[in-house]
Amino acid sequence: MEYVSPEGLRLDGRRPMEMRQIRAEIGAVSKADGSAVFEMGNTKVIAAVYGPRQVQNKSQQMNDQALVRCEYSMANFSTGDRMRKPKGDRRSTEISLVIRQTMEASILTHLMPHSQIDIFVQVLQADGGTRSACINAATLALADAGIPMRDLVTSCSAGYLNSTPLLDLNYVEDSAGGADVTLGILPKLDKVTLLQMDSKLPIDILENVMQLAIEGCKAVANYIREILLENTKQLEFRRGV
Amino acid sequence: MAGKGGANPATYSPSPTIQKKKAPLFKEDWVRPDGRGFHQCRPAFFRTGAVNAASGSAYAEFGNTKVIVSVFGPRESKKAMMYSDTGRLNCNVSFTTFATPVRGQGSDHKEYTAMLHKALEGAIILESFPKTTVDVFALVLESSGSDLPVVISCASLALADAGIMMYDLVASVSVSCVSKNLVIDPIFEEENYQDGSLMITCMPSRYEITQLTVTGEWSTPKINEGMQLCLDACAKLAKIMRSCLKEAASDSKE
C-alpha cells in the first residue's frame, strides 16, 4: 500500500514532517490535584494526578523518595471496533509501566519522601500515538498539580514507510508494519528518557527518524510551555496580582 | 416431593410434561398456568436448620422455587480490612447447575448478590457485632420464578436462626404486570412475558421498605396498587416465617 503519494502527501493529507493538530487543556477534572486533556489529531486522552499524598499501602512506602504510580486505561468506545476489555490487560500494564518510568525520571521524587503520586490516564479516543499523547497529558497534569519536575517530558512518535521518515503516525500508518519509534525527551536538558521501537531499521536511517521525533518532541514542548504560560497568566489574573 | 411418574415403567421414556409448551396467551380472561388467582401467592414452606455446619440456616420452597441459605459468623473480619465499629455483611447468591430448565453455568449471580446485600443491611443491627463479619450464602436449588424475593425472605430467616440481631424479619414479594393484570408472586413463565415488575422488601412490623425495584412502565395508581398488594403479602409472609421460627424454638425445648 502507498502511504506517501508521489506528490509527497500522506493518507490524511499531511506532509511527511508534519504533525497532527495538537490541542491541550488544563483542569479537565475539577477535583483532581492536577489534570489535563491532550489531543493529537483524533487521539484524545485525559490525565489526572492525585498527590503528593500519604502512601496508602504502607509496605510500598519509601523513606528517601516519593512513590509514583500510574494507571493507563482505554474507554470501551475509544477504538474503531468496539471491544470490551478487562482492566489491566497486558498492553495497558505495559503502557502504565512505560509512562510511570518516563514520568519518574523527571519528577524530583527525593523532595517528597513518604508520599505517593498517582497518575491516571484515560484514553477517550485512540488513533495512533496513544503512548505519546498519554505522556504529554501526564506532563501537563503533573505541572498543573504543582509537582516539582526537572523538566517537562514530552513525547512524539515517528516512523519509516515507503522509504520516507514520517512524523506522528496515525492508526493506519502505525498498523502498516513499518518501524515505529516512540521517543520521550527532556527538551531543556536535551536528554532522552524514553525510546521504543518496533521492527527493524538501518542505523543511519534510525538516526534520521530519531532526529525527526526529537523535532516533534520539541514542537510539543513549545506548545505545552505556551499552554502552561497561558494558564498561569489566567491564574494570576483571577487572583488579581 | 414424590416422583411424578410413579405408575410409569422403570425404563427411560421421555415424559410428556417436559415438552416445551407454547407461549401462554395472556388474553382478556387468561388463567395463571398454575391455576392460582391473580392476587394469590404460592404456598410458602419454610424450615430452619437445614445445614448443620452453619450458625444458622433456612430452606424455603415456594411452588417449584427452592432455596437454601446458610449463615456463618459473626467471625473475625479479615486482617486486611480496616477497623470498623460496625459489623460487615457479606452476601453471595449462586445457582446450581440444574436450577434452570436449560442447564446453566451454576455460577454466582452478581446482581442478586448486590440486591440481597442491600435488602438485608438495613434490617441487621450491625452495631451489635463490631470488627466482625457475617456471611450469608444463598443457593438457589431450583429456579421457577420470583427467585430473588424467596432468597431474601429465606436469608432473613436464616439470620434469625443464627441469632443475629435484627430490627425485624425481612419479607419480600414481587408482582408482575402481565397484560393489564397485576399478578403476585409470578412464576417463571409469567416473568418471561411480563410488561413490568415491582419487588418490595420490607420489615412488616416496622412498616418500612428496605429495598424496592421497579421495571417497565407504570402509572401512579398502578404503582400504588402494586405496592399495597406487595405490602399485604409481605405481612402475611412474615407471619408464616415467624410461626416457623416459633415452631423451631419449641421443638428444641422439648
Added chain:
Amino acid sequence: MVGLSLGEQHFIQGGIAQDLRCDGRKRLAYRPISVETGVIPQANGSARVRMGATDVIASVKAELGKPSLLQPNKGKVSIYIDCSSTAEPAFEGRGGDELSAELSTALQRCLLGGKSGAGAGIDLSSLVVIDGKICWDLYIDGLVVFSDGNLLDALGAAIKAALSNTGIPRVHVAAGASSDEKPEIDVSDEEFLQFDTSAVPVIITLTKVGKHYIVDATSEEESQMSSAVSISVNRQRCICGITKRGGAGLDPSIILDMISVAQHVSEQLINKLDSEIASAEAGDDDES
C-alpha cells in the same frame, strides 16, 4: 471517599433542613447542566454531560448482529458503565467494578423496560433489519470521567443525549433472496436514520438526608444520606423504573411521596435537557 468532620456533617444536614444547601441551591434544584454532543467521532452517537463537577461521557455504537431466538422481532441493547480511575483514585484496578456493575444494572432497569419490552425508552422493534435474521445491536458505553455525586442521573441524561445524537446507517436489503439464504445487505454510509428519543425517560435520584430529600446531591451530601431512591420518569409522567440504594428502611408513604415529587421535577428536567440537547446539536451541525 469524602472525609468530613462532625461540624461539616452538621452544617450539611442543617442546611438541607432549612432548604438552603451548601452551594446555595434549594432542595429540589439541579446544578447547571451542560451537554456536548458528538464528542466521540468514532461512535454512532455520543454525548458528554456535566452536572456541576460530575462529568460523564456516553457513546452509542451500532453493530449488525443476530436477534435472539426468543425475541426474533427485536434488536438488542446493552448498557455498560465504566468508572475511570481519573474520577477517583479508589477506582484504580478493579476498585470501580462494583460501582460500575451497580450503575449498569440500575440503568438497564430504568431505560430498557420490562422483559416484554413494554415501557422501554428505546423501541427495540425499530432495530430489526430482517425478522429473526439481522438486527442492530446497540452498545451503550458510559464513562465516568469525574464523579461529584448523582452519577445515575448524569449517566441517564448522557445516554439520552447520545441517543438523540445517534445516526443508524440505513440498510438496504437485496430483494428476491429466498428465506433460508443468507440475505444480502448493503449498509449505506451516507443515509442515517435518527432515533426518536422522546420516549427515553430521565432518571431522578432523590437522596434522603435527615427528614428531607434532595435532588442532584453532591458527593458530600451523598455521604450523609440514609437512603436514595432513583426513579425514572418519561414524558407521560409514567414510572419506568425504580431502584433504591442505601440500607435504611423507608415508610411506604414516603416512597409514594417521593414518586410524586420525582414526577413533578421530571418535567423541568426533561425540558431543560431537551433544550440543552437541541442547542448542542445545533452547535454541532454548525461546526461540521
